[in-house]
Amino acid sequence: MKVLKFGGTSVGSVKSILCLKRIVENEAKRQPVIVVVSALGGITDKLISTAQMAVAGNEKWRNEFEEMTVRHHQMIDTIIRDTAAREQLFNIVDTLFEQLRSIYTGVFLIRDLSEKTLDAIVSYGERLSSNIVSTLIRGSKWFDSRDFIKTRRKNSKHVLDSELTNKLVVDTFSPLPRVSLVPGFISLDEDTGETTNLGRGGSDYTAAIIAAALDAEVLEIWTDVDGFMTADPRVIKTAYTIKELSYTEAMELCNFGAKVIYPPTIYPVCVKNIPIKIKNTFNAEAEGTTIKQKVEKTDKPIRGISSISGTALITVAGLSMVGVIGVNRRIFTVLANNGISVFLVSQASSENSTSIGVRQQDLDAAVEVLNNEFSKEIETGAMYPMKAESGLATVAIVGENMRNTPGVAGKLFGTLGRSGISVIACAQGAAETNISFVVPETFLRKSLNVIHDSFFLSEYTELNLFVCGIGTVGSKLIEQIKAQAEELRLRSRLKLRVVGIASSKFMMFDRNGIDLETYAEKLKDASKCTPENLRDEILEMNIFNSVFVDCTASKDVAGLYQTLLDNNVSIVTANKIAASSKYEKYERLKQTALTRGIKFKYETNVGAGLPIIGTINDLRNSGDHILKIEAVLSGTLNFIFNELGTDVPFSETVRRAKAQGYSEPDPRIDLSGTDVVRKLVILTREAGYKAEQADVEKHLFVPNSFFEGSLEEFWENLPTLDADFERKSEQLAKEGKRWRFVATMNLGKTSVGLQEVDKSHPFYNLEGSNNIVLLTTERYKQYPMQIQGYGAGADVTAAGVFANIMSIANI
Structure with missing residues (x-):
């Protein structure tokens, strides 16, 4: 037999409840099933908020009550076709609503809402929904879970009486009907006979209790997601469904914010080694997640990431704590006695401080009770007043593969550090299945994404x-x-x-x-x-x-x-x-x-795209020393002097360089040598020398007056240089030489200027907008290393930028 539990979203709409019907009837053809249902989606919250309105004397509680009544009536009218069955169901539902109205009226009149009364109020959600589903699924038998789920009062809380409950479950479901319908969440106090509950999410727990008592083949939790995800998909778009989890991994993920199932659900079935399957009511064909004792090994060190927003951290500190026995006992005892749960503990090895993580809503109460508990020590200065930090979030990475796998913690904190995320506190258990840490809540999204990416949980x-x-x-x-x-x-x-x-x-x-x-x-x-x-x-x-x-x-x-x-x-x-x-x-x-x-x-x-800086860094990293750099570093100027001739004036070559995208938006940056000076300074620094732009000797070929005034004035005046350049170009051609604007670094001394080179020089045949760099090093003394290629142009520069981006991705 199977136990199937359906959550609020699975009974929250006509579409979902009809999906539920189809799933149950298909399963019932193969074997008996017990179906546990939650209240209609959002009804439990509405029951509570309506009660709070009533106790506050707000007349609007009546409107809220009517809305709940109408919603259930509309559901019945829509899904129950058989007239007789519908009338019988209306009688049951209306009787329950009359009882509920009477309770609300009493709360409103006497302005009192005790725990006992609120427990009674919220029980109506499951009692209503389970009767509707029982009528919808023909041939099913409805059971009142209060007849066999029993609790006792312990430390101001309702605790399951496991031994009595197990016996009653076995007796109740013997013989076992083909389809049994059970309201989840609600229970009965064995001593007082009062309606109690198993806590929010308790319908999962109800299903687990029944599955364990009857040795079910499997417990299926039907919800609105395909299963446990590697992380919250609302935050991480690349999160995906985890195929298998161990009981321990599932428990850890649930305890740290994964709201797929109620954490106490796992223990009863874990003891009996009954697998849990998480399935999607709206996507029944999806494989879902299976939780069981032993799972297949994977190559990923962690299974998933979970988080808790609204975390607060309290630090209990003082020199008197060192070596004193019983301090931590006092901390946790006083918090437990006041109903405050601690989900993270981090203690310094010197024992002079202990940090505890609590939910934000418990912070003020926790600080107050701890200050009271240690008031004498605080008064004498032996301990400090409690230090509280809020606006935090707790993140946990979970996976049994972390056990005995070196480097997981190092990788985790290294990844966070490189992303600028400061870890405020951390904790890791000896079982090595969970590493938890606290970060500012503003960094939660970023933390989850970088961890998901770093630990290869993301596909990309x-x-x-x-x-x-x-x-x-x-x-x-x-x-x-x-x-x-x-x-x-x-x-x-x-x-x-x-x-x-x-x-x-x-x-x-x-x-x-x-x-x-x-x-x-x-x-x-x-x-x-x-x-x-x-x-x-x-x-x-x-x-x-x-x-x-x-x-x-x-x-x-x-x-x-x-x-x-x-x-x-x-x-x-x-x-x-x-x-x-x-x-x-x-x-x-x-x-x-x-x-x-x-x-x-x-x-x-x-x-541009030439690997000049990278090559210099590689040489230095390998132990070489850069002695001299000789380079044509301006693709723009090289293009200009290659284009320059008797039939192409100087001003036209500059315009061509601008039109073809070789020059800076303002060509004066190139002509003034500023661009080359900057490049030379960068190369000199990369070569290991301290250099400033002001240190570079400049031997320029355009008068300084051309760099003053507006860009429009520059273009107007530029043709006045054409005649002089034409005359010099003719003389240079007769001598078999060419102009190159050369940048030089020699043992840290730098200069730039126009040089004449003949056919024997490596710079002579430099074409178009190409760049060339000669590197003389201790290893490359006699024959300098030469790097040559396109040194300007949007395409090659963009490609170089793209290559740098790829290097960050380690590609």
Whole structure:
């Protein structure tokens, strides 16, 4: 035989209750079933709130009562077709409602709502629903669970009398009908004969008690989810159903917030080794979750993650606690005597402090009773007044595979640390099936996501990108992400989600990802963008695995880097300003990223997509020493001097460089050598030398007056240089030489300038907008290492940025 329990959502609507009917009747064809039902969805809460209205003298309790009556009547009218059966059911239901009305009236008149009265009131929810379901399923037999579920008063609580209950269950269901209908949750005090209950969620417990007493084949809990999930799917979109759990794992997940089943449900069936199946009433074909003694091993160290919001932490501390026997006994005894439950304990090895986790609603009472308990010690200074922290959340990772698996805790706290999540307290039992920790509640969503991702519970690794700047490079990057997203998802199990896009004027954000097909149009109607607004929105989202991608040349945007890194947002940038700024700022950015375990990537600052910075870092990391760097670092200037000739004037080559996207938006940055100086400073620093832009010797080829005034004036005046460049170009051609704007670093000394090179020089045949770098090192002295390729252009720069993003995902 089977025991099937259906929760409130399974009897909450016509659709769900008809699904219940179909499930039960299909099962009953194969074997006898006992069906335990909860009250109609939301009715228990309404019964309680109506009682509170009545005791407060609020006349509106009558309206609430009528709404409950109408709802049950409408349900009966809709689902019960047989006229005689419907009339008989109406008599039962109306009798129950008359009794309930009388109780509410008494509460209203005398303004008193005792525990006994409230227990009686809430019992009507299950008594009503079970009679409706019993009538719906023809041939079923209704049983009053108060006849066989018995409790006794103990420590101010109703506790199950297991021995008596088990005997009565066996007697009641012998012989066993084909379909038995039982109201869950409610019980009877054996000593007083008063109606009691097994606590919220007690219908699960009722079903487990019956299943254990009758040695059922299985206990099925039918609800509105497919089973236990690896995490809360409302928070983690990639959470999925867990196929199997052990009793211990299920208990741990339930105790820490997974509201799939009522925690006491597990013990009675665990003792009898009866499996529990969690099934979805609305998706009966789904496999669900099976809870049993032994489960198959998996390659994942944890089974799932659970959490409790509204956590408060109380720290009991004092030097007098060290080595004193009985302090913890006093803590837990006084809390238990006052009905306050503790779900987490963390104690310092020195014994001078113990931190306990309680629910937020219990905080004030817990602090008061603990201060009273230790009032003498507090008065003498031997102990401190209780320290209370609220606004917290508790997270637990659960799995029997954690037992004897090295590194789980290290991986957990390392993952949290890299994400900027501070752990306030933690606890791990000797059984090694649960590691629990407390974090600020504002970091709960982020904590759950990074753990789910880190422990491979997610099918995909996810990166959340904030793309700033949608000019030539930024727009190309978005195109590349859009084109490559599906390939990365399938081949590398990586999901790139662009959650923020900002232009110079507007910005838009979406935690679930922005549609890259329509973003440009939507951005026109988005929020106003300022660096401050952009920063605040990113920090407010507090999203996991986040990367800020800067495709601008903005000093203000570069100024956001330190704050973002301080808040554990990785940075990928094509913007040279930060890495070439004052050395102290550059070094602080690097150290912040290193300390926090996040990334600060700027490969495209030099050479667009060429692996120049990465190669220098690899050489240094392997123990080599960079002695000299000679480089053509401006694809723009190389393009200009390759295009320059007797038939193409200098001003035209500059216009072509701008039109083809090789130059900066303001070409004066290239012509002034500023761009090359920045790149040289960055390379010099990466080579291990301290360098500033002011230290670089500059030998420029355009007069300083051209860099003053507006951009329009620059374009107007530029043709005045054409004749001089034409004359010099003719002379250079006769000598078989070419111009190259060369950046040089020699043992830390830096310079930039226009050089003439002949055919024997590696720079002579450099074509188009290509860059070239010669690295002379202790290992590459006689024959310098050479890196050459496209050094400008939106496509290759965007590809370089994309490669940096992939390196953060370790792809």
